[in-house]
Amino acid sequence: MSFDSIDKLNREFERCYNNGQVKEAVTTYASDGRLFATDKQVYEGLSQIEKYYTDARAAGNSKVELHTGQVIQCGSDYFIEISQYKINTDGGNYVVVWKKDGGQCKKIIDIFN
Template sequence: MSTSFHTIDAANRRFEELFNSGKLDELVNLYTSEGKLLPPDKNKYEGREQIKKFWQAARDAGVDNLRLTTGTVLEAGNDRLIETSSYQHSLDKGNYQVIWKRTSEGKNQWQLDIDIFN
């Protein structure tokens, strides 16, 4: 498996840990400051505050025990990765695609830039 796969798989483990423990202030920092979340409710959540509100509402609705299964990670230039994977939690399961962006924020790490799931 590629280094990109391992990098994103490790980021997914961190996302799970933060979501499942309710540390949403830390979780939203995994997104770029201009990040976008496009969930099945047909709304677009832009920026960390809106994304945090979405994830808080999900937790309030009983979503827990989130598990992400990293599928494929494709390199799309020097500063983008495209991940296509699946998720499962206490209320549902489905698929998602994330465009990850390498940023200088957070020590030149990969952050979720566009997060789409069904």
């Protein structure tokens, strides 16, 4: 895995989310992934993360852009991504811990502000 692999997964998340395919977008998360959102809640597991993003789209946050910044490899199976996002006209920073699982990377921790 590399910067290009993480960036490709970010493009997949964007495409699915922006097309209203939230369930497909959430497949970038591990089944036990955790999302630490700006509402100060922690969403654990795919169903809670999917609900968060479904509610975000329903609130009008329909377009996301992820700008992959730095990807740091930590051992053979973990990567830390430090990047920026834009949702509609708002934006911020995020950190994702990715874990290689069966040859594929999944988000296990996602925190943004």
